[in-house]
Amino acid sequence: MNSLFLFAMVLGLLFIGVPVGVSLGLSSILFVTFFSHDSLSSVAIQLFGAGQNYTLLAIPFFILASAFMSTGGVAKRLINFAIASVGHFQGGLAMASVLACMMFAALSGSSPATVVAIGTIAIAGMRQVGYSKEFAAGIICNAGTLGILIPPSIVMVVYAAATDVSVGRMFLAGVIPGLVAGLMLMGAIYIVARIKGLPREEWKGFGAILDGAKEAGWGLFLVVIIMGGIYGGVFTPTEAAVVAAVYSILVALFVYRDMGPLKETPWVLASDHASARIGFNAGVYAVSFFMVWMILSFFATDGMEATGKIRAVWGLVMSLAIFVGYLVKVGREHGSVGKCLAGGMGIWRRNLLLLVKSFFPALFGSESRATILHATRTTVMLMFIIANALLFAHTLSAEQIPQEITAWMLQAGFTWFTFLIAVNILLLLGGQFMEPSGLLVIVAPVVFPIAMELGVDPIHLGIIMVVNMEIGMITPPIGLNLFVTSGITNMSLASVVKAAMPFVGVLMLFLVMVTYIPWISTALPYALMGPELVIK
Numbered sequence: 378m379n380s381l382f383l384f385a386m387v388l389g390l391l392f393i394g395v396p397v398g399v400s401l402g403l404s405s406i407l408f409v410t411f412f413s414h415d416s417l418s419s420v421a422i423q424l425f426g427a428g429q430n431y432t433l434l435a436i437p438f439f440i441l442a443s444a445f446m447s448t449g450g451v452a453k454r455l456i457n458f459a460i461a462s463v464g465h466f467q468g469g470l471a472m473a474s475v476l477a478c479m480m481f482a483a484l485s486g487s488s489p490a491t492v493v494a495i496g497t498i499a500i501a502g503m504r505q506v507g508y509s510k511e512f513a514a515g516i517i518c519n520a521g522t523l524g525i526l527i528p529p530s531i532v533m534v535v536y537a538a539a540t541d542v543s544v545g546r547m548f549l550a551g552v553i554p555g556l557v558a559g560l561m562l563m564g565a566i567y568i569v570a571r572i573k574g575l576p577r578e579e580w581k582g583f584g585a586i587l588d589g590a591k592e593a594g595w596g597l598f599l600v601v602i603i604m605g606g607i608y609g610g611v612f613t614p615t616e617a618a619v620v621a622a623v624y625s626i627l628v629a630l631f632v633y634r635d636m637g638p639l640k641e642t643p644w645v646l647a648s649d650h651a652s653a654r655i656g657f658n659a660g661v662y663a664v665s666f667f668m669v670w671m672i673l674s675f676f677a678t679d680g681m682e683a684t685g686k687i688r689a690v691w692g693l694v695m696s697l698a699i700f701v702g703y704l705v706k707v708g709r710e711h712g713s714v715g716k717c718l719a720g721g722m723g724i725w726r727r728n729l730l731l732l733v734k735s736f737f738p739a740l741f742g743s744e745s746r747a748t749i750l751h752a753t754r755t756t757v758m759l760m761f762i763i764a765n766a767l768l769f770a771h772t773l774s775a776e777q778i779p780q781e782i783t784a785w786m787l788q789a790g791f792t793w794f795t796f797l798i799a800v801n802i803l804l805l806l807g808g809q810f811m812e813p814s815g816l817l818v819i820v821a822p823v824v825f826p827i828a829m830e831l832g833v834d835p836i837h838l839g840i841i842m843v844v845n846m847e848i849g850m851i852t853p854p855i856g857l858n859l860f861v862t863s864g865i866t867n868m869s870l871a872s873v874v875k876a877a878m879p880f881v882g883v884l885m886l887f888l889v890m891v892t893y894i895p896w897i898s899t900a901l902p903y904a905l906m907g908p909e910l911v912i913k
Contacts, residue, residue: 380778383408387769397815398758402765405772415775423768431615432538433763437756438618439531442599442625443485444752448744450635451596451628452494455480456502458589463563464578468570470506471516472563473578474499478520479559480593482527483600484625488850492521492861500866506576510866512569515876518862519884520562522847525813527555529603529621532846534614535763535814536839539770539821543836544614545607546902550836553897554844558887565883594665595628602672608905611675630739631732636748637739644728649720655707656721663700667692759814766818773822783827793831797892800824800838801845808849809856816849817842834908840898844888851877851884 383404390400409415446452459473459480466472477495485491496517503513525532528548537544569575590597602624603617612620630637634644645654670692708717739745773779786796803824807816821842828838850858853874863873891897899908 380773380776380781382412383772383776383778391810397812398762398765401762401769401815401819405765405768408772413772413776415772419771419775420768423771424764426767430538432534432544433760435534435544435615435618436531436759436763437752438615438622439486439529439534440756440759441749441752442618442621443487443490444748444755445622445625445629446481446484446596446599447490447494448629448636448748450633451484451593452477452481453498454589454593454596454633456495456498458586458593460578461581461585461589465580466567466570467577468566468575469577470499470503471508471513471566471570471575474503474513474516475520475559475562475566478517478523479527479555480597482524482555483529484596485524486529486531488521488524488847489857489861491524492517492858493865496521496862496865508575510868511872511876514862514866514868514873515878515880516562516566518851518858518873518877519880520559521858521861522850522884523555523559525850526551526558526840526843526847528552529614529617530843531759532813532817532843533839535817536821536842538763539767539818540825540835540839542839543902543906546836546906547839548604548607548614549902549905550840550898551843552901554840554887554891557890557897558844558847558884561883561887562880565880595632598669599624599628605673609675626740626745630745631736636744637742638735639731639739640744642731645724649724652708652713652717653720653724656704656717656719657724658721659700659703659707659717660721660725662703663696666699667696670695762812762815763818766815769819770822773819779823779826782823783830786827787830791831793828793833794893796827796831797833797841800828800841801888801892804842804845805848805852808845809852809854811849811855812857813846813849817846834895834899836902836908837895837898841888841892844884844891848881848884848888851881 386404386407387400390404391397395403406417406420409417409420456473456477459476460470463469463472463476474495477499478491481491481495482488485494496514500510500513500517503516504510524530528551530548530551533547533551534544536542537547570577599621603621606612606617606620607614629635631639634640634642645657649657671689674688674692704714704717708714786799791799804816804820807820811819825835825838828835850856853859853870856874859870859873859877862868862877863870866873868876902908
């Protein structure tokens, strides 16, 4: 009976408009004070413990990386690459928007950030070639949900912290479902495009795809660093988040130069001679190859051991071969090789001086401070919700509520099949009213022990919960992606809901597939890391 009062307090506070974090924390404190044998000191212990959770430490850094990737011009480059890849299909621009969302999701780990970064550019582009505003908004609203499914995902980190499962396995488990969900959305768009006769882009050849890949390469390489570092044993997921944040800052400020004092300052000026550009490009290709080679070698050898040093020498030799080969082959066509080399060195010297001069002004400039402040606000809001949700979960555990629910469900004859139906219904309903991370921290400790009793794989359960959170972000009245899409399109919330609903059916079908075909979620983590071992 007391447990019913606890849930009633939470729902009542939410109903009258109290913020989610406050509702969870206040309900827990009142329950412990008047109905529980637990000490009030446990409240303080749990709140401080939430802030000391090593796994959750990854969240602020992933948010910071997402903020700099969103502020910089990564989104525009990803969209151009996606258009070059799939734009020539019927409805290609819409399909390219989904592909761009998939790629940006792998950089940000956030659905709202994906909607803002890709939607701001893609919706305007679709409108220019004849797509309706409603159709474009519906696509971006749904495709943006992939931000929490394709790794690295902040919601997956929260689930791992709430249930003590491996973050690395969760990230691997999200790869295949993320690709399947994206392809299903693109398939639905293609069918609609054929029916409505939507336009297609001109096929510009594989050269355009290669050019787009080169432009977007610095952003996409972040995925290689994160996933390669984690599964190469170089660093933990939390350390990977720190590396991702530093890499994103450097790329946004000094490589793409889309913010800071170097904004709109190209690496190569219009006044630079063609021969000088050839020399510069030779250096770019050689340096880029050497950096990629060194990072991949570091992952492969788990640090700079003897084997790693040998590979470094090989990398240097091959980089020099690329530099000389390109310079000789292309340089001869535009004059002497020496002239190309001298001109290229001049461009490199100019840019290195610019980097040295602007390094600290860029790091501490107004745009960087504003981006960091925005990331800090998001982090504080999310961590406040998570801390109070963990307090609520502790209260549930202290009162043995999950165990009581487990016993009741087993006595009622629930199987894993019917249990997963109940979990999906619970999460779909809860996702309409609560922020994903907060809901997940509340529900996961309750359903996790039941799932273990019924033989449901913990990683499979995590992906099911994440997909439910996806759908919750595009269902009224609280679906966050609906509000974000409404903000960037100046459409009413009702219009965005109407635009998004047709594609929600695709995600519902995907949810059924993920729920009852465990292989989709477990194949990759089982193959590379083995099954998750539950020790408590």
